[in-house]
Amino acid sequence: MNSFAILAACEASARATLVSVYPVLMYRALGSAASVSEVYALVGLTGLLCALGVPLLARYVPRRWLYTLGALIMVAGSVLGGFFDVRYVPYAVAATSVGLVILAVCFNAYVMDYVERASMGRNESRRLLFSGISWSVGPFLGVVLMDWHPQVPFLISIVACVVMLGFFWYLRLGDGKVITKARRPPANPLRYIPRFFRQPALVGGWFYATMRSVGWSVYTIYVPIFAVKSGLSDQIGGLALSISNGFLFSTPFMLGFLQKTSVRRAIVTGFAGSGVLFAGATLISAFPYPAIVMLVTATIFLVLLDVSGGLPFLLTVKPSERTEMAAVYSTFRDVASVGSPAFARLVLVFAPVQGVFAATGVLLIGCALVARRTHPGLGRRRH
Incomplete structure (x- = not known):
């Protein structure tokens, strides 16, 4: 290993x-x-x-x-x-x-x-x-x-x-x-797309993972640009990214929070916290240092989503369909990598770069409202 x-x-x-x-x-x-x-x-x-x-x-x-x-x-x-x-x-x-x-x-x-x-x-x-x-x-x-x-x-x-x-x-x-040749050809994952979207828990897991990736993509691309446009050093953007990635070492504490509450509470908290802080950073964008600190803080909640956002899929997918459904689910990365800059480009028609943070914040808060529909018992141990 x-x-x-x-x-x-x-x-x-x-x-x-x-x-x-x-x-x-x-x-x-x-x-x-x-x-x-x-x-x-x-x-x-x-x-x-x-x-x-x-x-x-x-x-x-x-x-x-x-x-x-x-x-x-x-x-x-x-x-x-x-x-x-x-x-x-x-x-x-x-x-x-x-x-x-x-x-x-x-x-x-x-x-x-x-x-x-x-x-x-x-x-x-x-x-x-x-x-x-x-x-x-x-x-x-x-x-x-x-x-x-x-x-x-x-x-x-x-x-x-x-x-x-x-x-x-x-x-x-x-x-x-070397793997023995299968007696029948492998199933085409595309055939599982309709079945995937008929299962709300799987769709929820895909949606949460996609929107979490959108948040990370906006942060990674536009925080360094915001720093440069605000007249700050190039190094500020890199420092912000390094600090945010350092939050990955806090995942054991986040797992503890997840186990004490529920998957739904963790997902709602992650989206709401990151959304409020993204939007708040826009309101104080005239003061770039505090705005960047607020954006860095928002990534703590994105890391919480890294820990909890994929659980609705992992906990509800049928064992007999894991391979095919996982192939459909994994498209969230590619959808986010295309959708994030396209979404930002649309916002930039009407607003400066800090407007991208505001729009992303609203989007994440909307995800928190959607996540409230997640089953409250998901992930809890049965007694």
Whole structure:
């Protein structure tokens, strides 16, 4: 399990160092938050199309080479972003997105092949621990190093990818375990979409996960831009992201809150708290430092949603349909990656960048009202 945690930590290092660098560079290259939104929407659409195409590609390309391809595409993205003209930054972001999709598909397949089901929980917690350090340090370190020398964050990302790839080949995972050929073709997940949307608990889980991802996406992209537009240092946005990612280490306390109350209470609290603080940050946006502090505080509630938002799906899906329903459920990431910047672009037609925080806050508060319809006994132990 340590091997997979190390692979995940290398990938997190490659991503975290650039996550706060890219929005600032794109804002400098394109000159407006609206243009940045358009690029991120196109990048999200590219990632969605790639996610749909990777399983087909995996039928013809051995998994070890597909994983290698994903890592090399990420390296190519860092080279484009760090060593070419700033106008190539959008292409660098797109390459990084495509590489990550390929790596995620292969990584998850290896985990399912080599980690026993009884050990999945320990493997996931170890992965979060190893990766959490990178996510807590990387965003702030990236912008600090960018101000010192613009190519250094990209060099760190390239080195992390190379180390990850070298360790992957050292592990000799090959193409995964050989599985006996099925007697019938696997079910098409698309056939399960109508059945998925006939089950309110599954739809609720998908909706909560999507809206939580929208909140995180708006925060990640637009807080650094808001800081720069307000005349603050580039480093403020990176510091805000690092602090927010540090809240991931508070998840044991949030699990305690969840167990003492209920899934419904946790989800309602997460959406209401983050929504109120997002909207409140807009009201005090003339004072950028307090506004950013309020936005950072809002992410505590987004982390609570990370802990609780997926439980309506996990606790109610039928065991016989887990694989197919999980394929439908996992589309929340792709929907959020396309929908978040598209939503922000629409808001930016009528308001400055702080208006995006207000609109997101209203959206999250609306989700809290919807979440009140979640069954009050969901997740509680039966006596």
